[in-house]
Amino acid sequence: MRARFVLPVGLLLLSYTSLPGQTRLSPIATDGRQLKLVPLASVTIPAMSLNGDLAGVRINLGFDMVWIGGGGFVELRALPGPGPYPSATTIAVSAQAPLPAGNYSVRWDFVNVGFASQMGIRSANAPLTTCSLNAWPGYYNVQSCTASISTPDGHLDLSITPTTFGAVMTLKQVTVSRWP
Numbered sequence: 001m002r003a004r005f006v007l008p009v010g011l012l013l014l015s016y017t018s019l020p021g022q023t024r025l026s027p028i029a030t031d032g033r034q035l036k037l038v039p040l041a042s043v044t045i046p047a048m049s050l051n052g053d054l055a056g057v058r059i060n061l062g063f064d065m066v067w068i069g070g071g072g073f074v075e076l077r078a079l080p081g082p083g084p085y086p087s088a089t090t091i092a093v094s095a096q097a098p099l100p101a102g103n104y105s106v107r108w109d110f111v112n113v114g115f116a117s118q119m120g121i122r123s124a125n126a127p128l129t130t131c132s133l134n135a136w137p138g139y140y141n142v143q144s145c146t147a148s149i150s151t152p153d154g155h156l157d158l159s160i161t162p163t164t165f166g167a168v169m170t171l172k173q174v175t176v177s178r179w180p
Contacts, residue, residue: 039177040102047074047171057099059156059176062092074171076110078117078162090161093174098154103179106158107146109172111139117167121147124157131160133169142172148179 043059045052051060066089067075078088093106108119110133119131131145147158156176162169 042177044175046173058096064090076169078167088161090159092159095156101152103150105148105177107144107175109144110169111172112170114168117164119145120161120163122159
């Protein structure tokens with residue numbers, strides 16, 4: 001009967017005798033203060049909504065070569081095409097009017113990623129970064145790609161495109177945030 005309680009009591013004693021740095025995670029500390037960054041404004045736009053409002057400025061989603069499924073989902077694909085780049089879906093995120101100058105992030109959330117895929121993220125017409133997605137089929141497995149930019153003139157114009165031949169995934173939503 002007592003053997004049942006040995007392991008829980010042992011773990012409890014171990015947690016009290018361990019070094020605090022080994023058992024706790026804490027936020028960033030600066031000058032004795034703890035900081036937690038939160039966005040100044042944020043909008044999450046479902047894939048089929050096509051636009052949202054970020055602090056009074058309309059944010060638009062634009063699609064090139066997108067497949068709309070019967071259930072109302074937006075599917076992205078990268079198919080073999082002519083030339084060195086695949087013929088693929090592109091999702092553009094742009095502000096209809098200039099935003100306040102500052103730091104912004106755009107996060108694309110994907111579900112039902114059928115194949116391991118590489119995504120290319122561009123700012124206007126220049127490559128910005130890449131993102132890798134794993135093959136996790138199913139609509140409850142959310143994977144994200146995020147890009148952060150600083151814009152002195154308030155123009156927001158980012159796009160994402162699958163660059164892996166044969167890639168297929170479904171866009172769930174896009175979140176645009178303004179950071180301090």
